[in-house]
Amino acid sequence: MAFDSKLQRQVFGQFATGVTVVTTGTGADRTGLTANAVCSLSLNPPLVLVSIDLRSTTRDEIRRNNSFALSILSDQQREASQRFATPGPKDFSGLGWQTAETGAPILEGALAWVDCRLHSVLPGGDHEIFVGEIVAGGVSEGGNPLLYFAGKYRDVAPATPPAS
Numbered sequence: 001m002a003f004d005s006k007l008q009r010q011v012f013g014q015f016a017t018g019v020t021v022v023t024t025g026t027g028a029d030r031t032g033l034t035a036n037a038v039c040s041l042s043l044n045p046p047l048v049l050v051s052i053d054l055r056s057t058t059r060d061e062i063r064r065n066n067s068f069a070l071s072i073l074s075d076q077q078r079e080a081s082q083r084f085a086t087p088g089p090k091d092f093s094g095l096g097w098q099t100a101e102t103g104a105p106i107l108e109g110a111l112a113w114v115d116c117r118l119h120s121v122l123p124g125g126d127h128e129i130f131v132g133e134i135v136a137g138g139v140s141e142g143g144n145p146l147l148y149f150a151g152k153y154r155d156v157a158p159a160t161p162p163a164s
């Protein structure tokens with residue numbers, strides 16, 4: 001019998017992550033989705049992966065554009081995370097962004113970002129694994145990450161010092 005999907009969600013809900021927005025396209029075709037199934041895959045060549053649900057509308061757009069950018073969100077960008085977690089065309093109004101190499105929008109205020117050409121797409125059950133070759137990237141000047149844990153957004157708390 002297949003492993004219980006609700007339990008799988010609970011298990012990996014205990015794996016605290018940052019939150020990213022994966023974007024693609026230019027002009028009126030700009031779109032994206034909130035994603036935390038993201039991983040730096042390889043340094044040489046420089047690769048990153050994001051696992052995207054087969055039902056995502058952004059999936060086809062990434063394929064069509066052959067590129068995507070990934071913005072790592074700060075704790076000031078919870079609203080952007082919610083906006084990009086809603087299926088369908090995305091409203092970029094009120095959001096600042098810039099572009100780098102591919103033209104995909106990089107969200108203003110992100111802690112860090114990469115811009116990628118699509119390297120490959122691998123099957124992953126009810127998801128697909130999009131592998132991007134990083135062609136540009138950068139880190140902003142500080143700020144705290146938006147965290148996701150047990151199905152909720154969280155703030156970073158300073159580590160408690162070890163008991164002496």
Ligand SMILES: Cc1cc2nc3c(=O)[nH]c(=O)nc-3n(C[C@H](O)[C@H](O)[C@H](O)COP(=O)(O)O)c2cc1C
Nearest residue numbers: 033034035036037052053056057058085086087088
């Ligand atoms: C914190 C968070 C993390 C998410 N991570 C992913 C992910 O890694 N992959 C994915 O396919 N969907 C993920 N989602 C869900 C998508 O953001 C959501 O399904 C979105 O509506 C997809 O939009 P689209 O169908 O227009 O592409 C996440 C949602 C949240 C709130």
